[in-house]
Amino acid sequence: MSYHFNEIEAKWQKYWSENQTFKAKNNSDLPKFYVLDMFPYPSGAGLHVGHPLGYIASDIYARFKRHKGFNVLHPQGYDSFGLPAEQYAIQTGQHPALTTEDNIKRYRQQLDQIGFSFDWSREVRTSEPEYYKWTQWIFIQLFESWYDKNNDKASAISELETIFSTEGNANINAVCDEDINNFSADDWNAYSSEEKQEILLKYRLTYLAETEVNWCPELGTVLANDEIVNGVSERGGYAVIRKKMTQWSMRISAYAQRLLDDLETIDWPQPLKDSQTNWIGRSKGALVKFKIQDSEKNIDVFTTRPDTIFGVSFMTLAPEHELVHEITTPEQKDAVTNYIEKSAKRSERERMADVKTISGVFTGAYALHPLSGEEIPIWIGDYVLAGYGTGAVMSVPCGDQRDYDFAKHFGLPIPNIFEGKDISEEAYSEKEGVIIANSDFLTGLSYKEATQKAIEALEAINAGKGKINYRLRDAVFSRQRYWGEPFPVYYVNGLPQMIAEEHLPLKLPEVEKYLPTEEGEPPLGRATNWAWDTNKNEIVSNEMLNQVQHDEPNKDVTPSGVEGSSVKGIYPLELNTMPGWAGSSWYFFRYMDADNDEHFVSEEAQKYWENVDLYIGGSEHATGHLLYSRFWVKFLYDRGMVTVKEPFKKLINQGMILGMSAIIRRNSEILVKKTDGTSEIIKNDPPVFISERGVEANAEFTENGKRGTMNLSVSEIPLIKYEEEKEFELREQYENLQSTAFKYEWLHVDVSFVNPATREIDLQKLKNWQSEFGKAKYYLTSSGKMYAKNEVEKMSKSKYNVVNPDEICSQYGADTLRMYEMFLGPLEQAKPWNTAGITGVHSFLKKMWKLYHNDEVFVVSEEKASPDSMKTLHKTIKKVTEDIEEFSFNTSVSTFMICVNELTVQKCDQREVLEPLAILIAPYAPHIAEELWSKLGHDSSITTAEYPVFEESFLVESTKQYPISFNGKMRFTMELSLELGKNEIEKAVMADERTQKQLEGRTPKKVIVVPGKIVNIVG
């Protein structure tokens, strides 16, 4: 009976599904274990071989834990809101929900065929109203909370109101907006309800605020940084300006320190912790207040070097700084306004890229040095970022290279305040080993002492204080998109009100197009039914908005607006939707209790499962999902909604599986410069494709394991040939042509057209493939061939390099795929996909199958196994168990191979060995293991079979092959009893004739004997 993997795999997949083998119970006497994968975004391209890598690893672990007697929760779901479905909807008009549904079906089918042990009864989809109801609910909880710095936790906003009404805000120590004035209880009580709401909004953990965004007026939309090229929109080339827009934000900055501190409590890879640490970017320094001359106003700056305060020779503000207009003198007004306009036109990215150009302008105003009282000119410069610190710096040119460059450029003074340091060429920015000079009372002090003294001095005159600053900014939570969670928010007189919990979910409305409106509103602005009726508590038609008169609607609104709002009417709903990370920031709780429609997770279920014990996913989420999730969990913990402070106890990053893509060069534009100074762009239509070969004269390649070189003569360089011919042609056309410049671009083509060894393209297939390639002209090598460039990169539909697991499953089976993906190399490492070694893994499984069969018939003997076989088995148990616990799956696959090879040689057919072996391999190759298990006479699944226990006694050896080395070089081995002591070993070794031969009569200087390990003779 040979190994019919297709039948076996289909049979057991059906069995698992029918028997709900992997359904987890929410109560059990067994200890719990929660294994989770980062849930996928169901893209149209389907699952490629890179996706399952992490899933296979976590599945092995989950199955291992079941054998070890744990109640395992191993769920899966879909992060189903997102941009690709929306883009597709814009192009085709198809509703994203339908596309998403189709994609999910395909994903599920692909996942099922790999044999994962997911508990599908707990599946979640972030785009389902039953799910996003709770995302909206959490949003409301954030809105209903503020951050109390005294207790260092989030608290209910109602508490804050109580405090305000009894003692004002004098004693409040909160993380909040900066522009809050002090008020007393009487003030508060006298405020109108609208004023109260405005104030409270500045304290809430999710709040509306003006945020600077990249706005494209022509397209009527906000653009992300990467959608802007050279200051214009990538699509259409329209101007992009930085603009302030009102957006929902999350006050994640309140949690900066806790997010940093608690990294120590979780078992995550160090690089990932490092990148979160850098992202949070804590820096210690001081806030210093500079008085503006002839003004009541101050400029606050943040500095990490208060010790250099006497080195300040000017100040620089970000162009967006709020005081700029106010302080600018009339003479400088034009220059300043000009500069601000110019810098507003530059995108943030452009500004960052262009670090070398120094620009700035003097405001005409002066500040007063808080300690010396000197006049300090105030400049603006775009090297100062509005978003970091206070958007203003005290410039110390001798100690900071940027300040130094700025000072040099504009001829500002560069006073030296460092003892014995040369600053004639560049700033001296080292902190250690400096002695401060020319600095009044700081002179002669070290960096450390001076820093402390300076802060004390500033605090004494109320001109500054020690401060810790974080790079982490509050997260913008609004997106001008359709396919996302609607905010449960309506507006009364411009102030946001929450829809009460019992009326959730607020379902996404239908729209006729998924584009922004002509007025520049987000797609939800197109919805005709998108107004909230507070009488009926339901969505009504927008038309109703105009029909209902609101008589002083703000008058009686309760501050929070959630419960008992007495203002009844029809109000507009929020038009933005939530970002992609909303739904993924809490989904791990939902799996614990996926069908609960009373709570986002029940208290019992959460207390039982706590949090995720093992989380596997890509490191690209280091500063996104993994940070936001931690933030939300901490918030939920503060408000008593969950009992854990962290979502994921242990995290493993699986490396990406890369694909080989083929790219070819084409020329579509030529810039023609003419002698009269004008120029013209010629469009090459159809474009011309130029073979890549010939750039290097000798190209190395590997073919069937053999290396070779390919020699190409210069005459074969098609690029030069093309340019020469084309230029000749153009000279005939243009009499006044001066020079030509060819613009090339690289295009991805289907990898299956390219011979991986020679990189030669099958030109006929290419031409038949897409109309563009059919119409194009080709410049081939002199041998008439077209070559592509190979590149190893991320698998993606647009690069035509996606390898689906489906073919592998049908050709070799899921068990082979699972083991092969593990065998490829260490889990964390990125590696290119290649199927070269897959036959090795497949024949291993066939070989293992044969161990249990004799001439096509299943045979196991009940006799006692040989000591050799028992030793092989127990060696394997030991190694595989250790490997799983260390997530070293590639080496455990090798161990299985060694084990089967040895047992085959031993002709082992005893149940005593073969039954435990089936359990050992079950996590890796569950289908074949189930089949063998049932043939071994078991009528239930192998899933919960007890994991074999390693027994040292089978491995005990009496002798060892000692390596005998001379001066550290191993010359031969000797079999010696392990019972021998040092001296006896030395005696035996010295007595051996081979030793004497090596020594050639010399007497060894020293003999090192490490019993059980090695003998080294030094001579």
Next chain:
RNA sequence: GCUCGGAUGGUGGAAUUGGUAGACACGUUGGACUUAAAAUCCAAUGAUCAGCAACGGUCGUGCGGGUUCAAGUCCCGCUCCGAGUACCA
């Protein structure tokens, strides 16, 4: 620039944490079976020198030093590659 990670045969990768470098697999070569192919099995396979023979010699883990009886592994100084991040005051 800064932070982190890496470099081992023709290839993917092992190496008990300082103790026989190259496990396991692919590929390649030779052989067996077969009319033939596929499949399967057996043997060889780091480079190099020598040779009738072998438990032969030399070199060998990116480069240069060092510590040690012993270094892929530890220390110092580089080179190259990859990832993240960046005018962060």
